[in-house]
Amino acid sequence: MVCRGFIASLNQGRSWIVLPLLLLCLFSLTTCSRDGLNSTPITIGINSWAGYDPFILADKLDLFNKNNVQVEIRRFASTTEQAQAMRDGEIQGAGLTLDEVFSLVGAGFKGKVVLIVDYSMGGDMVIGQKEIKSIAELKGKTIGYEGSVVGGFLLDRALYKYNLKRSAVKLIDVQADKWHDSFVEKNVDALVCFNPVATELLNEHEGNLLFSSADIPFEIIDVLLFSESFYHDNKPAITKILRAWFETLSYIDTNLDKAAEIISAVKNTTPDNYKQGLNSLVAPDLTANRAVFDPTSDKNIYKYSQAIVDFMMSKNMLSKRIHTAGLFESEVLLEIQNPAVYSR
The missing domain is CATH 3.40.190.10 (Periplasmic binding protein-like II)
Structure with missing residues (x-):
């Protein structure tokens, strides 16, 4: 490895190659971080909401590693603890409802929403x-x-x-x-x-x-949020995470019984309860996600989000209006190519 070679060269007194190797080492580390291949996994926080279960399944199926990105899924007992971990920088990404995201942003947090996880339709x-x-x-x-x-x-x-x-x-x-x-x-x-x-x-x-x-259809929307700085520095890794997400949705669609068995074992519930819970949410696929992030679409996220902002403002849940134009980012969605499709 380049970094180990750099240390060896110092021990041998070959100072004439120190600077080039140092620059190469730093470049290597930066590249690894951006690609998601560094030794420190990208940590994504989720709570017990059923819509985030594909993250659990992706981990169990080793789909993150298969997409060459190291991810740790950290489960929180409450959304309050999860949001605080996001504020404190303990996690780089989080599955949150859009109103929770607006609350964070309204309090000064800088983040980017990169994925519509699901619409809660009764859950x-x-x-x-x-x-x-x-x-x-x-x-x-x-x-x-x-x-x-x-x-x-x-x-x-x-x-x-x-x-x-x-x-x-x-x-x-x-x-x-x-x-x-x-x-x-x-x-x-x-x-x-x-x-x-x-x-x-x-x-x-x-x-x-x-x-x-x-x-209240389309008013409780679950999304994947990353901190703004992490997003800008790690777009290739985030693209791989989203690719693994859509591959997991395909697996659930074609192997529901096996998916229910895996997830229910982790969450200490029954496969039937898990399956029933799926009826109360809609998880948009890659095509639907791209359409929602398109400002010209009739059902774009900018339109849906304003109704949520309006209600939060009316109830003093926000001190000022959230400008969503810079919050939602479609770039990584558009970079995803040919996620794996599973058969029954």
Whole structure:
């Protein structure tokens, strides 16, 4: 390796080749970093939302390595911890909802959105105990929710639809890893949560679906965010990560039973619950992603994002308007060529 040769040359006193080798060594290290081949993996943070499961599967199928990029998928118990890790630079990328991204950017974080992971079409839910039949019945009741942006966003949309203010209900913080127990032990009258836990509560614990992201289509959008500096320095590596992502979507589409088996084992759920959760989200493929990032498309992300910004502004969830023109980047999507397609 060049760097090892450089050290050896120093030991042998060959100072006349120090500068050229030093420059070559530095170039080699820079190239490795940009290509994703350096010894330090690129860390991507995800939470337990079902839409991020392809990252888990890609890791288990070794698809990142097959695309010549080293990636570590770091799982967080809560979106709050995940967002903080992004702020602190502990991770280079994160799967977040678009409203969470806007919250980060509004607080000064500089980032680039490079992928639409999914649209939540029912996977984010407000679930009531069996005696609670509607949002209107929650007046004066206790609602548990994680103090994340997306939890607050869904809750506010639900209350707004039924003309309830937050002051009309009692809100308590329940972190994602406590959702199941909090509901089963009846510490809450209703819970704001998402799959796979939401499906388990409905199927196994007599929960009632009161409101979901299906009631607000295209308003809860999951994306992949990288810090701005990392994005500019590592576009080739990010392109490889996205290529592995789309290959994983192809694998799920053609080998669903095997994919469900692998993911459910990691997440301690059942293959059937995993499969059911897929019905409540839409994961756009490469062609659809490119179209969404195209400003001239009828269904572009710039259009969808403004509705989210408008609502967040109206609820004082943002102190100033987010300018999305420089936030979404399609360059790496356009660089992807011929991702592997799996057969049944």
